[in-house]
Amino acid sequence: MTVPACKERLNLITRSAAQTQAWARGLAALLDRGDILCLVGDLGTGKTCFAQGVGQGLGIVQPIISPTFIRVREYCESPARLPFYHIDLYRLVRGNEALGWGLEEYLYGQGVCAIEWADRIRTLVPPHCLWVQFSHGQAPEVRHISFQAEEGRGEWLLHRFGEGVKNGSIGH
Numbered sequence: 001m002t003v004p005a006c007k008e009r010l011n012l013i014t015r016s017a018a019q020t021q022a023w024a025r026g027l028a029a030l031l032d033r034g035d036i037l038c039l040v041g042d043l044g045t046g047k048t049c050f051a052q053g054v055g056q057g058l059g060i061v062q063p064i065i066s067p068t069f070i071r072v073r074e075y076c077e078s079p080a081r082l083p084f085y086h087i088d089l090y091r092l093v094r095g096n097e098a099l100g101w102g103l104e105e106y107l108y109g110q111g112v113c114a115i116e117w118a119d120r121i122r123t124l125v126p127p128h129c130l131w132v133q134f135s136h137g138q139a140p141e142v143r144h145i146s147f148q149a150e151e152g153r154g155e156w157l158l159h160r161f162g163e164g165v166k167n168g169s170i171g172h
């Protein structure tokens with residue numbers, strides 16, 4: 001798994017799916033049009049769980065289902081605060097394939113993108129993404145989540161999110 005080498009990172013340990021989603025909802029409150037969350041990590045580490053929390057935090061009321069077999073699900077209905085594009089590249093063989101079905105329209109669109117397996121298109125995503133890397137912990141419900149950003153909005157989100165986690169306003 002490869003994510004860009006970033007100056008700064010925030011490492012969190014979550015002990016339940018509920019905790020992971022609470023953090024994701026907190027992050028969602030900071031998101032704006034054009035923001036891109038690149039979710040990477042092995043199967044079962046919590047990428048979809050996190051994306052569901054982001055969707056909930058944006059105000060999406062319908063169930064957020066993994067888009068593994070269809071690559072992308074769009075959630076654009078009110079009362080959501082912003083359109084949400086949930087993308088899953090698990091089945092992608094070559095990165096360039098993603099351009100064939102309009103990935104760029106989502107990346108540069110009017111909503112928030114959450115992209116599972118984004119490391120498969122590392123060269124296609126813009127540098128202002130927030131990278132969120134998931135891995136299994138020692139116990140069944142423990143996950144390590146590492147947030148990293150290179151520049152721009154990603155870096156801003158990393159700072160604001162980190163402040164919220166530290167002062168306790170994010171994570172409930």
Ligand SMILES: Nc1ncnc2c1ncn2[C@@H]1O[C@H](COP(=O)(O)OP(=O)(O)O)[C@@H](O)[C@H]1O
Binds near residue numbers: 019116140142143
């Ligand atoms: N701390 C945790 N954070 C996220 N998911 C967890 C956690 N503990 C257990 N789980 C479970 O692990 C599974 C994660 O699955 P999923 O989010 O689909 O992973 P991925 O999309 O990375 O393949 C879910 O069944 C979830 O309930």
Ligand SMILES: [Mg+2]
Binds near residue numbers: 048066116
């Ligand atoms: Mg998934």
